[in-house]
Amino acid sequence: MDLQQMRYVVAVAETRSFTRAAERCFVVQSSLSHRIAGLERELGVKLFARSSRRVELTSAGTAFVARARECLAAADRAVADAAAATGVVRGRLAVGVIVTTAAVDVPELLQRYRARHPDVRVALRSGRSDDLAAAIRDGDLDIAFLGLPEGERPPGVETVVLDHDRHVLVVPAGHRLAGLPEVTLRDIAEETFVDFVDGTPARAQSDRAFTAAGLVRDVAYEAGVVELIIRLIARGLGVALLPSAFIRPLAADTPELALVPVVDGPRRIECLAWSRFNPSPATRAMLDVLGVGTRG
Structure with missing residues (x-):
């Protein structure tokens, strides 16, 4: 054999x-x-x-x-x-990323990494934060960029927080709330919502905020990709709560959308996760590019 x-x-x-x-x-x-x-x-x-x-x-x-x-x-x-x-980094680096990553420009990061370490084969895949963290624990991914409710950390992996963010309300441009300086969760609880699929970390951020406020909302449209969420909102079918750092650049180029700050809205962290057990040379090289040190 x-x-x-x-x-x-x-x-x-x-x-x-x-x-x-x-x-x-x-x-x-x-x-x-x-x-x-x-x-x-x-x-x-x-x-x-x-x-x-x-x-x-x-x-x-x-x-x-x-x-x-x-x-x-x-x-x-x-x-x-x-x-x-011998000072040469080779091998494979499997990277995971959520679709709403905003703390890091992932394409630019991968470009810099390839320039420094051309002998490493990089594989990239997108997915849910919980699935990506599980893939690191299982050895299928080396490193991943995650989005989680503030204060939460995935078990069994090393993490470092890259950014803190607040969600904003995303509404059609002609919506009654468009243009307001701010709203509360109670102000919007009766709206029809578009959101990520139930059970995902991206959905949990908004669900927990409404539960903590003692409010119930109607999520009529569930989508697995943010592009569909945006299109549904632009058509006037609902509103959504999305991370501000991610949605602001998109909304600036989408006149059909308006953003409204939410006083007591969801908060999230973006974090970097990697295996806590003996990271590979390619993983350590990526952490170095990001300016993140490993323990031990």
């Missing part, structure tokens, strides 16, 4: 196709199939159930792939650590 065989198995498991796996691994399909068949003979088990149309992991294959990923990650880390000892 060798690492290349493991890579082939993981590629087939992720693509569910010997053809696509061979393309990903830059090898002819016959060679990839031959190496996997040899591994199955060595192990004495079938890793994949094959048909003319489908490829699926067997129970043995599922168990094998989980450990193979750990072995491949350890091998990649060994190479990265050896390179780091």
